[in-house]
Amino acid sequence: MWSFFHKLGSPPWLYGISGSILRWLLPASIVALLAGLAWVLLVVPPDFRQGNSYRIMYIHVPTAVVSMAGYYVMAIAGAIHLIWKMKMADVAMKCAAPIGAALTFLALVTGAIWGKPTWGTWWVWDARITSVLVLLFLYLGVIALYEAFDNKEAASRACAVLSLVGMVNIPIIYKSVDWWYSLHQPASIKFTSESTMDASMLYPLLYMIIVFYALYTCLLLLNMRAELLDRERSKGWVRALLKGSR
Amino acid sequence: MNWQFDSLAALMQMDGHGAFVWSAYGITALVLAILLVAPLNRRKRLLSEIRGEQRRQKAAEEAHASRS
Amino acid sequence: MHPVRKRRLMIVLFIVLFSSVAVGLVVYGLSGNINLFYPPAEVVAGKAPVGQSIRVGGMVVDGSIQRASDSLRVAFELTDYSGTVPVVYEGILPDLFDEGQGAVAAGQLDANGVLQATEILAKHDENYMPPEVAEALEASGKAPPGAGSGS
Numbered sequence: 001m002w003s004f005f006h007k008l009g010s011p012p013w014l015y016g017i018s019g020s021i022l023r024w025l026l027p028a029s030i031v032a033l034l035a036g037l038a039w040v041l042l043v044v045p046p047d048f049r050q051g052n053s054y055r056i057m058y059i060h061v062p063t064a065v066v067s068m069a070g071y072y073v074m075a076i077a078g079a080i081h082l083i084w085k086m087k088m089a090d091v092a093m094k095c096a097a098p099i100g101a102a103l104t105f106l107a108l109v110t111g112a113i114w115g116k117p118t119w120g121t122w123w124v125w126d127a128r129i130t131s132v133l134v135l136l137f138l139y140l141g142v143i144a145l146y147e148a149f150d151n152k153e154a155a156s157r158a159c160a161v162l163s164l165v166g167m168v169n170i171p172i173i174y175k176s177v178d179w180w181y182s183l184h185q186p187a188s189i190k191f192t193s194e195s196t197m198d199a200s201m202l203y204p205l206l207y208m209i210i211v212f213y214a215l216y217t218c219l220l221l222l223n224m225r226a227e228l229l230d231r232e233r234s235k236g237w238v239r240a241l242l243k244g245s246r
Numbered sequence: 247m248n249w250q251f252d253s254l255a256a257l258m259q260m261d262g263h264g265a266f267v268w269s270a271y272g273i274t275a276l277v278l279a280i281l282l283v284a285p286l287n288r289r290k291r292l293l294s295e296i297r298g299e300q301r302r303q304k305a306a307e308e309a310h311a312s313r314s
Numbered sequence: 315m316h317p318v319r320k321r322r323l324m325i326v327l328f329i330v331l332f333s334s335v336a337v338g339l340v341v342y343g344l345s346g347n348i349n350l351f352y353p354p355a356e357v358v359a360g361k362a363p364v365g366q367s368i369r370v371g372g373m374v375v376d377g378s379i380q381r382a383s384d385s386l387r388v389a390f391e392l393t394d395y396s397g398t399v400p401v402v403y404e405g406i407l408p409d410l411f412d413e414g415q416g417a418v419a420a421g422q423l424d425a426n427g428v429l430q431a432t433e434i435l436a437k438h439d440e441n442y443m444p445p446e447v448a449e450a451l452e453a454s455g456k457a458p459p460g461a462g463s464g465s
């Protein structure tokens with residue numbers, strides 16, 4: 001068990017294994033995404049009330065869900081580096097920030113586009129939308145904060161602290177529709193009772209969420225590999241790598 | 247297979263909601279493409295940079311060795 | 315100024331400005347929502363201010379929608395099954411606005427307790443189903459989906 005964590009802390013090991021994983025995960029995720037898009041755009045029926053505009057849900061919900069999970073990835077990775085000084089965790093935290101920001105941005109934009117034909121507005125300051133906007137600012141704040149320091153050790157510490165402070169926002173986002181009167185409706189996917197979505201629509205949604213999780217994993221690994229090369233460029237394993245490959 | 251749209255025109259139109267659906271999917275495709283391509287390009291650029299550094303360093307070492 | 319320190323100053327200023335804007339937006343946004351939303355019961359009880367911009371949300375009462383024949387003027391009632399507020403609005407309504415559906419009206423209460431709305435938003439619930447399933451539900455006598463199923 002301990003040796004696993006020891007390996008996890010080794011840049012060449014992580015670089016190698018992420019390469020092996022990506023070799024099949026990346027093409028598989030892209031194919032799965034394309035298949036999913038065909039499914040939700042061509043095959044899944046329209047909603048009885050919203051018509052075809054609800055198809056935006058198949059992008060909006062996965063990006064929102066993964067942007068929130070990705071925040072935990074960033075915060076926990078930051079905490080691990082803060083506590084155990086594990087460099088790989090720091091690399092993960094740094095790489096998770098821009099990916100999370102992009103997904104949050106997509107959640108907000110697709111939400112706004114979906115809101116116009118359904119609610120009648122592009123934007124409203126309700127509890128959920130406002131707290132997701134805060135999430136975007138937290139992500140952007142981590143990115144900016146990292147760049148502000150010349151001393152990267154200090155940068156990592158500051159970003160880890162900011163990420164941890166912002167963690168409270170995630171359950172707020174999740175519960176916002178239950179705690180406050182909001183324009184956004186309660187969750188359709190329920191864990192302890194029956195979901196309020198027809199099976200023909202629920203399964204494609206769950207599928208798209210899984211696909212976006214897979215894409216997130218690919219993006220994180222891709223970025224970590226590049227970041228590792230940058231940080232370790234003078235190390236022996238990188239030189240050996242270059243001798244072996246193209 | 248239960249095709250919801252009988253023609254490409256119908257697919258684009260989406261019963262009046264076409265502009266909304268396609269702009270949402272379009273911007274998502276664009277952002278995802280950028281997210282996927284950026285790290286790949288960065289890695290390529292880094293590898294060539296590091297290779298360049300290695301060559302320069304090797305040349306400097308050889309020049310130094312031949313002098314002594 | 316030393317170039318490195320100048321760069322840091324710029325970055326620090328950017329972060330300060332950026333976070334101020336962020337916090338400012340959040341405060342602005344939250345104030346618009348938390349202070350100024352009123353359920354119909356509170357409006358009826360006189361707890362909502364007259365002549366100030368507020369929002370009232372609830373279900374559109376069945377049979378209450380009255381549209382003028384020569385203009386976009388419409389009158390209806392919003393209820394939370396505890397109190398009912400009459401609303402008057404002139405303009406285009408969202409597609410999903412309907413009797414038995416949720417709605418949020420933004421505007422000002424007049425002296426007669428009528429909300430002079432400047433914006434109407436439709437609120438939909440978390441039920442999603444294809445048209446055939448909805449029709450089958452109605453045909454089998456179960457409640458028409460969406461009506462009265464909570465706001």
